[in-house]
Amino acid sequence: MKHLMEIEDNHTVDLYSKRGIMITRGENARVWDADGKEYIDCVAGHGVANIGHCNPAVVKAVQEQSAKLITCPASFYNDARAGLIKKLIEITPENLTRVFLCNSGTEAIEAAIKFARLSSGKKEFITALRGFHGRTMGALSATHNPKYKKEFEPLIPGFHHVPFNKFEKLEEKANQNTAAVILEVVQGEGGVYTGDKKYFERVQDLCRKQDILLIIDEVQTGFGRTGKLFAIDHFGLQPDMLCLAKGMAGGLPVGAVICGEDIKLGKAKHGTTFGGTPLISAAASAAIQFMIDGKLAEQAEKKGRYFMENFNSQAIDKVREVRQIGLMIGIELKEKVQPYLMQLLREGVLALPAGNTVLRLLPPLTISYEEIDTVIQKLHHVLL
Numbered sequence: 308m309k310h311l312m313e314i315e316d317n318h319t320v321d322l323y324s325k326r327g328i329m330i331t332r333g334e335n336a337r338v339w340d341a342d343g344k345e346y347i348d349c350v351a352g353h354g355v356a357n358i359g360h361c362n363p364a365v366v367k368a369v370q371e372q373s374a375k376l377i378t379c380p381a382s383f384y385n386d387a388r389a390g391l392i393k394k395l396i397e398i399t400p401e402n403l404t405r406v407f408l409c410n411s412g413t414e415a416i417e418a419a420i421k422f423a424r425l426s427s428g429k430k431e432f433i434t435a436l437r438g439f440h441g442r443t444m445g446a447l448s449a450t451h452n453p454k455y456k457k458e459f460e461p462l463i464p465g466f467h468h469v470p471f472n473k474f475e476k477l478e479e480k481a482n483q484n485t486a487a488v489i490l491e492v493v494q495g496e497g498g499v500y501t502g503d504k505k506y507f508e509r510v511q512d513l514c515r516k517q518d519i520l521l522i523i524d525e526v527q528t529g530f531g532r533t534g535k536l537f538a539i540d541h542f543g544l545q546p547d548m549l550c551l552a553k554g555m556a557g558g559l560p561v562g563a564v565i566c567g568e569d570i571k572l573g574k575a576k577h578g579t580t581f582g583g584t585p586l587i588s589a590a591a592s593a594a595i596q597f598m599i600d601g602k603l604a605e606q607a608e609k610k611g612r613y614f615m616e617n618f619n620s621q622a623i624d625k626v627r628e629v630r631q632i633g634l635m636i637g638i639e640l641k642e643k644v645q646p647y648l649m650q651l652l653r654e655g656v657l658a659l660p661a662g663n664t665v666l667r668l669l670p671p672l673t674i675s676y677e678e679i680d681t682v683i684q685k686l687h688h689v690l691l
């Protein structure tokens with residue numbers, strides 16, 4: 308397998324730090340490397356494999372749909388796509404009635420930015436410090452971390468970043484030029500910080516009063532991750548646009564913006580070749596049905612609570628704080644996280660960072676309680 312690793316090392320563009328193992332197989336919350344070593348996967352494709360790796364319902368849907376029709380542009384009707392659109396409308400707040408399908412989180416944000424400009428005729432946006440919304444030029448403008456942005460400036464003008472969860476700071480920035488506010492409910496890449504109910508309610512209220520669109524980025528929090536099907540469901544929010552991606556299609560590339568009736572667009576103002584293909588639509592419909600039938604959001608809530616009850620962070624000197632909502636868990640360390648990620652990997656647990664000091668766990672929501680026990684035991688082993 309060494310020669311295959313060398314192909315990636317020598318012939319892919321130099322963007323990713325590798326962790327030194329080649330993953331060749333996955334099933335539910337576990338993956339295996341080329342040597343057959345088993346890992347509990349709390350990376351899950353960066354919070355993608357919510358319903359587990361190679362979920363049989365998705366495998367079946369892909370097999371069946373790929374033998375029937377794989378691609379079909381949005382200028383033709385398609386049964387699999389219509390089925391997915393119906394599902395998305397049914398599971399999102401009732402004010403959201405129109406769907407744009409694309410291929411990734413950043414594309415969903417990119418579309419939402421264009422839709423907001425087009426629909427409002429305004430050009431400015433308010434987003435949050437520590438917010439992450441993707442890496443294409445529009446989404447990157449909404450993202451906060453200067454580390455991702457500096458070399459790519461000038462970005463799209465008119466993006467104002469204000470402290471997260473501080474309503475007055477956001478209110479100060481809002482004016483007649485503000486097209487939209489773009490927020491995560493739980494900042495994921497930013498370190499697993501959840502905003503307050505009151506904060507979001509006041510933001511939503513302000514947006515309504517001042518004719519500002521509210522765009523909620525649930526690329527990472529959507530599809531059960533936080534213990535509700537969507538994180539907005541914790542607070543009863545009704546944004547004008549809801550951006551989705553990661554966990555939506557069982558691991559296949561997908562993104563969506565679910566819009567309210569007030570979002571006025573126009574023929575050919577935006578588009579995509581691959582968005583909403585029958586293959587991805589069938590996979591996403593199967594994945595969503597699996598989440599609903601298996602009550603995965605509820606499971607995430609219970610399993611997240613179980614983790615917190617058993618992790619006992621107070622006993623670990625290296626831990627500053629644990630922030631958790633559902634199965635979105637950020638363990639903030641008093642030191643750099645990278646060496647601990649490598650130690651965990653050697654112990655058979657894959658985890659990811661959020662910034663320099665936060666150890667983030669985004670396991671499949673289907674992870675078993677026994678697997679959670681093992682993750683806790685391994686965390687104790689490397690951190691104590």
Ligand SMILES: Cc1ncc(COP(=O)(O)O)c(C=O)c1O
Pocket residue numbers: 353411412413414416439440441442491495496524525526527528552553
């Ligand atoms: C909240 C949020 N928005 C947008 C994105 C970008 O998604 P993608 O990597 O699919 O482009 C991410 C990715 O981590 C994210 O966490």
